[in-house]
Amino acid sequence: MVSFVILAFDLVVGTAWHEVVGHGLTAVAFGARITYVEVMGFEWFPHIRWVGATGYFGRCYNSGIEGDAATALVFLGGSMSTWLVGVVAVCLLYLRHWHGWMRVFIIALSVWWLDLLLYTLPSLGIPRFFFWGHRYSEPYQAAVAYGVPGPLFQVFVIVTSAFLAVATGRQIHRAIMQPVFRHS
Numbered sequence: 464m465v466s467f468v469i470l471a472f473d474l475v476v477g478t479a480w481h482e483v484v485g486h487g488l489t490a491v492a493f494g495a496r497i498t499y500v501e502v503m504g505f506e507w508f509p510h511i512r513w514v515g516a517t518g519y520f521g522r523c524y525n526s527g528i529e530g531d532a533a534t535a536l537v538f539l540g541g542s543m544s545t546w547l548v549g550v551v552a553v554c555l556l557y558l559r560h561w562h563g564w565m566r567v568f569i570i571a572l573s574v575w576w577l578d579l580l581l582y583t584l585p586s587l588g589i590p591r592f593f594f595w596g597h598r599y600s601e602p603y604q605a606a607v608a609y610g611v612p613g614p615l616f617q618v619f620v621i622v623t624s625a626f627l628a629v630a631t632g633r634q635i636h637r638a639i640m641q642p643v644f645r646h647s
């Protein structure tokens with residue numbers, strides 16, 4: 464039950480964060496305007512309505528971005544924003560001992576680095592979800608467009624993901640071993 468809540472939360476809130484904070488706010492930082500936001504089959508801006516499955520978890524359009532470098536950073540911002548949340552959450556888990564729903568919440572955030580890893584897989588010739596999913600790598604294409612050497616970006620993603628996987632794995636293991644909802 465708790466794991467289902469976490470999965471739903473990560474998919475919906477994680478996608479929203481990727482789109483709105485990652486792409487959207489990066490675009491706004493470059494002086495653009497957000498013109499359209501879609502998350503999980505719903506359009507949220509400028510209107511709120513069901514648009515159905517479009518083949519995307521979410522989309523965020525903007526207008527007014529100038530220059531190839533800025534455009535690349537807006538694309539890179541999506542998965543880097545979720546990766547950053549994951550890194551901060553993992554640090555929080557190691558900095559102090561959290562209880563109850565706060566702990567569940569931070570653990571749920573701590574796996575957000577998966578977005579960058581999965582979205583980078585297509586650049587290695589692997590579908591986004593190993594066996595299915597598209598073969599377009601948004602963060603990789605964006606990093607290369609920005610001027611980062613492709614292999615360097617792949618190594619960065621794989622090495623940081625390996626560390627984060629061990630760190631979150633240990634935290635999740637610990638949370639399962641000791642009841643999270645314990646009065647102490």
Ligand SMILES: [Zn+2]
Pocket residue numbers: 481482486541542601
């Ligand atoms: Zn994206």
